[in-house]
Amino acid sequence: MIKYSPFSKDLFDLDENELKKLIDNSISEGWYIEFKSDFPKKTEKFDNLKISKSISAFANTKGGWLFYGVDSNDKNIATDLCGIDISQYKNLTDQISQIIAENIYPKPIFHFKTVKLKNGKYVFIILIEESPTPPYINSQGIIYQRENNQSNPIKDRYIIEKLQEKTEEYQKSIERFSCINNFGETKGQSESDQSYLELYLFPKPFNDYKFDEFYTSDFFKNVANRFYQGVEFTFGKDDDKTSINLGLNFNSIYSSQDSLIIRPLNKNNHIYKSTTAELFRNGGLKFFIPIREFNLKNIPDYYIDSKVIKYLQDNFYPNEMEEYFDDWPEISIKSEITGRRIETDFSDYIKMIDGVDLIFTILIITTTYENILRDNNYEIKNPIGFRAKLTSTWRKFVFFDDDDYLEKIKLYNVPIAPKETVEIPTFVNGNHYEIDIEKGDSFFYIAKIVLEGIGLPDSSDIKFNEIMLKIRDRFRK
DSSP states (O other), rough: OOSSSSSSSSGGGHHEEEEEEHHHHHHSSSSSSSEEEEOOTTEEEOOOHHHHHHHHHHHHTTOOEEEEEOEEEETOOOEEOOOGGGGGGSHHHHHHHHHHHHHEEOOEEEEEEEEEEETTTTEEEEOOOOOSSSEEETSOOBBBBEEEEEEOOOOOHHHHHHHHHHHHHHHHHHHTTTSSSOOOHHHHHHHHHOOEEEEEESSSSSOOOOOTTSSSSHHHHHHHHHHHOOEEEEESSGGOOOEEOOOOOEEEEEEETTTEEEEEEEBBBBBSSSOOEEEESSSOOOEEEEEOEOOOOOOOGTTTTOOOHHHHHHHHHHHHEEEEETTTEEEEEEEEEEEEEEOOOOHHHHHHHHHHHHHHHHHHHHHHHHHHHHHTTOEEEEEEEEEEESSTOOOEEEEOOOOOHHHHHHHHHOOOOOOOOESOEEEEEEEEOOOOGSSSOOHHHHHHHHHHHHHHHGGGGOOHHHHHHHTTHHHHH
């Protein structure tokens, strides 16, 4: 987040009238502002190094505003909204994004805004946030910082060390947030091989956002309502739509230090380690849930007639055979003994994780989280960081009741997980993935990565949408 703005509106709400404040208020270049009448060029192409120099300098200091299409005088004070003819540039934002990606490492946090002027031209704005993982180095290996109205190389080793310390502290804060959940469990649970999913979601940059109303009764009631009521999901398209309300039976919420803890409780579940969501004041969410799993001896009713189950039974848990001899001719005949199967390692030790159930669980929690952020005016355009951890996954595999999935198993064999614990990505140095929750299908991206962590055959070719559509009758029930 940048601490300075010359405007009374947010970046995405800027228009020409708001930009005129640069002129009316005699705003000058300095620590937070830089004006350019046009993009810097080099042989008719963008001068990538000059563009990346300004952006990296702001990112290494306190963030800043970079305006293309604004003229300034010899005192560096804004004098005119001259604008730029952007018709000569194809996919301008994509080009600038590529320049940043290819010339600054690591990638800083930035936002674009294009404002059309009455003269038909445009002002192109880049808002660079005070990014959390400096130093940001350009492609020539130079580290720039902002010094008044200039971007200068950093030569003082002490400053570079302080930037590195900032990165290390940022990484540690994410590691602390993602430490092992300390929710208790019974002795029986601790000795079982029950699989659990831990999901960690947080606004980026981490610890840069706060729920303003976190300690109010209204906030408490709204969060309770969001978790209790579940979410609505629509299957299909056009004339074949079906909307279903999905939830995780949350019905208990209470305040903890700087967090709210939400759980489903019933008369048979007051002491067991179970589904738990913890929402923090900084917008972070910890989610913990036992993963639904089963084996060939304990098949859910809705999978009894599954072709995939039939294939697994025939190949890994077959019926016993009875042998007898016919008097004439004297030949040996074998037949299956119905209801009596041969005990195998597969039937005794291998379990299946319900892939559809896991997808919908992630759908419910990410959609609930998105709704809470929207309720509290979070800028949804900003990325959300996420991490996930799966425990007790050894000797288990993802199950889908789908003909195409069956063919993959026949071709590539059963993808039994060889690891006891899977971290997504590896929990070190603040590693995390990003999602864009504004797109509305972020749960698919998370679910796919989580399922791949357990193991999937040819995951890029699995038709998740078709699999989910086929089971809507099950969810109706």
